[in-house]
Amino acid sequence: MGRPPSNGGPSFRFMQYEVTEMDAILQEHHNMMPAREVLVSLAEKFSESSERKGKIQVQMKQVWNWFQNRRYAIRAKSNKAPMKLNITPMPRDDSAAARSVPQQVAAPIPDAVPATTSASSAAGARRATSENSYMEFEAKSGRDGAWYDVGTFQSHRYLDKGDPEVLVRFAGFGPDEDEWLNVCKHVRQRSLPCEASECVAVLPGDLILCFQEGKDQALYFDAHVLDAQRRRHDVRGCRCRFLVRYDHDQSEVYLCFFLFNFEMHLSCF
Template sequence: MENILKEAGDKSLDQEFCQKIADSFSSSANRAGKAPLTWEQVRNWFRDKQKELIAGVTSSPAALQLCVDLSDAAISGIAPESVPSPKGDQVNDISELAFEARSFKDHAWYDVASFLTYRVLSTGELEARVRFAGYGKADDEWVNVKTELRERSIPLEPSECHRVQNSDLVLCFRDGLHQAIYYDAHIIEVERKPHDDNYCSCIFTVRYDHDAFEENVDIGRLCCRPTQEGHQQPPLLANGKQTESGDSLCITAQSLWG
């Protein structure tokens, strides 16, 4: 059945396909005298097995090369090297790059203190188990390397407000009822005011990506993405859209997991 699942893929949940499998098994000699299988039983077996495969950690020690796209477009790639998967809860500190990961619990971004292990889902997607800075083992999470992990955002200084432009993606500090955390947001308006390099009086209107809430914030609550850091002014196209950086930095699994 496992081989049939691998060969059939998504087709394994199709009613006609499941009926053929049910008929084939029901007519086999070792099921003589037993109630025939139904196509629903076959489909449920395939569905449960798919869930097990998705949730399970890959048993192959195949290596993974992670490419951190500084334009935030993706983190991807698999390299045919030989890298052993870490075992247990051994924690390896990141020495070369700093990362942040988005928690599935509240959609907020937290600094990553360390990577514990990784797994490859049956879909081919890579997930990493991370420990958040300032949190313990009970708060460890699996995060999708492509969509929930990225290079750490950079706090903005008062003298750097000119870098922030309309439609920019920023990481914004949000003071909630229970805790203060950071969320992705987009700049929708900037009210610029004259000031010196030590204090910024500009007002930035942001819209949070996860709930569309809008509020006015100061520069002290904003962090920029690494693609914006170092640019005196982000280049704009004729249509007003910000250009995307194609720079990328590739690191191997060894540098993340040792």
Template sequence: MDLRQRDKLNFVGFTQVEVRKMERLLTKYKDESLKDDFCKNVARALNRSTGRAGKPVAKWPEIQNWFSDNLEKVPNEISLQIKKKSPHRDRIVFVAEQQRDGELSVLEFEARSSKDGAWYDVDTFLSHRLVDSGQSEFLVRYVGFGAEGDEWVNSRNSLRKRSVALGLSDCHKVKIGDGVVCFRESDDHQAKYYDARVVGIETRWHDMRGCRCLFLIRYDHDGVEEKVRLRRLCV
């Protein structure tokens, strides 16, 4: 007797604001939105936003399923070739000028705060300027913070593409000497991400929870060493 295929259960935990954001992402990036790394970035941004506080965690496969289910609804658009207007108009400048509420630009970048040296997800590029050295600086607003947290950051050393959390079985990708981004809970119980380097690895058997290996990391900003699980590491 043939087994009847069960219908896939759609995740219904997205808020209306999140759905509107994902609709804009899907319209702009289409097939690109089905890639694992893309969905992981979206999941990380949604889960760290104030609108998801107190709600179940949005998992990246659920986001990927949503994109897949809605991809055919996206109308075809004529792609436009964007030309740079000056040598200083790099991709980040273009994103800052073209940003609209909810587009991928809020999901792509993280900035290092001069206040504590931690990396925070960028919610909005508010402005940009050229300093005397010829480098670009951007006024950013961080995810989960208001105008009081706005900060000018240097595009060369304090702004980069958002790091991605490692999967439960990605421990083989981490080597001694690798640079990583590590989650660290501050004294005020805030989640902060700092640059660190892997200085030791204790390989262990995996179980149903995934990787059980321990990674000895040394934080770049204060030299403190700590043993952490894979789930706290991003690359």
């Protein structure tokens, strides 16, 4: 799956006609992740376009990321419930503006699923996902430490010592990417997205799931909120900034809601 490059290069963006085509395909699949062959075909097609040929090679994982993000955004609009929260203004601090890197932010993550329920859930996960569309999972890859949607649980096993494990097939990936993962530590119920208008739910100390962008792709990683700078919203939406520290590499960045679009949105639990 590969970690995203960290060479400071510009983030990859799809062109509008590419987005339109992928949107149509997603609708045809009823908001389900298309097969790997479809993603590969799209990547090859986009790479051969007059705007990209000989310049930018579109990767299948970039297409896969777009579909995953778009599915989250659609699910956010359909599952949103109104809520009222108290807003506590945070003092503005522009001293660190020079080192800020606008990216994405997410809302708080709840406690991990208890081991007693995880083991039984993993054993019947495939049945559960087919019978209840809301029982979906995501898993943390042991290869790059990023979180991915679970396509299916292929098998499970109980070890002599430690927690049970499941063989995960990630959505949009083939069997060569399958991984045995610890149920209690690396599998959880899939995150639900929220919108920029709910930025008040993000508080210092929260554990969140958010993007970390590289030159070619952006992956989901866990992070902790260090500071929240509340600002007045405008026609573009939220202008607040959040300083977060990624758990996997301890890097710190500022995340800005107003830079979001349908490709770059926040995901909450």
